Amino acid sequence: MPGARLIEFMRRERARATGVIWIARAVIRVFSEDATRWFPLETGGVLLGYEDADTVVVRALVAAGPKARHAKWGFEPDARWQEREIARHYAESARIDGYVGEIHTHPRGGLRPSSRDRSTARRIARYEPARSPRPLMAIIGAGCGAWRMAAWRYERDRFTALDVRVYDEGESE
Ligand SMILES: [Zn+2]
Numbered sequence: 001m002p003g004a005r006l007i008e009f010m011r012r013e014r015a016r017a018t019g020v021i022w023i024a025r026a027v028i029r030v031f032s033e034d035a036t037r038w039f040p041l042e043t044g045g046v047l048l049g050y051e052d053a054d055t056v057v058v059r060a061l062v063a064a065g066p067k068a069r070h071a072k073w074g075f076e077p078d079a080r081w082q083e084r085e086i087a088r089h090y091a092e093s094a095r096i097d098g099y100v101g102e103i104h105t106h107p108r109g110g111l112r113p114s115s116r117d118r119s120t121a122r123r124i125a126r127y128e129p130a131r132s133p134r135p136l137m138a139i140i141g142a143g144c145g146a147w148r149m150a151a152w153r154y155e156r157d158r159f160t161a162l163d164v165r166v167y168d169e170g171e172s173e
Contacts, residue, residue, distance in 0.1 A: 019153065019163055021162045023047075023149075024059050027047070027059070028166060030061055031061055039107050040107045040108075041071060041072060041107065042070055042073070042107060043063075043075055043105055044064055044077060045061050045064055046061070046085075046101075047060075047061060047100050048061065048062060048098065049096075049097055051100055056162070059096075062089065064078060067081065073116070099132070101137060102120075102136070102137050103137075103138040104117075104138075105139070113139065113152055113159050121135045121154035122157070125154060134154060136162070137151070138150070139151075150164065
């Protein structure tokens with residue numbers, strides 16, 4: 001399976017054994033375009049891929065959806081549409097790409113989770129254990145004409161930064 005080989009590759013490459021998120025360059029490109037389109041309103045999406053221990057590989061993105069609501073402080077996804085898209089990706093990727101986390105924008109800049117983000121993460125951790133007891137939250141913040149990205153893991157009521165690394169699709173095959 002290509003995924004297992006990529007994880008082996010990453011094990012050798014990275015210095016630490018924990019806390020790495022590998023994200024496909026195409027996912028960042030598509031989400032940055034979406035972020036720019038909604039600016040100065042927030043938008044977000046769901047990250048799809050797979051994980052092994054503390055390594056997450058993000059291979060696809062499901063956007064906020066056609067009925068999502070966007071505001072300056074927060075957004076509300078079109079959850080039903082997202083669920084269908086997540087199921088479709090899972091089937092079409094031969095059950096490799098599942099839910100691994102959330103991504104959203106901070107049009108005003110900051111890459112740190114807000115208090116609102118903390119409540120969201122707490123809710124996901126407590127009430128959706130089947131999905132993610134240690135929610136992953138990626139944030140892209142606007143600044144100096146470009147979007148920057150950070151990723152956080154929520155556990156025991158605190159966020160820990162993950163090492164964000166970008167890969168090109170060819171490397172996973
Ligand atoms: Zn936020």
